[in-house]
Amino acid sequence: MRTRKPRINLIGYKNEHGSVIRTDAPDKWVIKCNYCDKEHTQSAREIKSSSKSRSCEKFKPYNYTGLDKRDVVIRNQYGITLEQYNTMLKAQNYKCAICGNEDEVEGRKLAIDHCHTTGKVRGLLCGKCNRGLGLFYDNQELLSNAIKYLTKE
Secondary structure (H helix, E strand, C coil): CCCCCCCCCCCCCEECCEEEEEECCCCEEEEEECCCCCEEEEEHHHHHCCCCCCCCCCCCCCCCCCCCHHHHHHHHHHCCCHHHHHHHHHHCCCCCCCCCCCCCHHHCCCEEEECCCCCCEEEEECHHHHHHHHHCCCCHHHHHHHHHHHHCC
16 A cells, blocks of 8 residues: 655744744645735745745735736737726716717726727727627728618618
């Protein structure tokens, strides 16, 4: 019969982030954090490699910018800030620029409409209007043909 390798005793072990005070679940240890003075559960590998606990309030990953996640996304995709988005939203009276509907169902935000050739942001649209423009490939001639078709009796 195969036996497990005995667990090493890490109680009292210290690294730059804290010291091990007790064992928790199998292969998990409770460490007293030097940064937030709280207890965090870590594996022996994390403790020996001196990695900081992700549950620590003071933990910040190497790529931390301090910006809201949505702010980072719209900065990267559209070149505007979350503050500019909110200003546009207020200027549009919190409604779609085409149909006048408010925020989408299920708490979705209005989509940022932009020109695909220049990248310039045009306004904020509901999902249906944004998809509609996309299906017409932002082509004004196709849209005017659609209007002529709808007004034809």
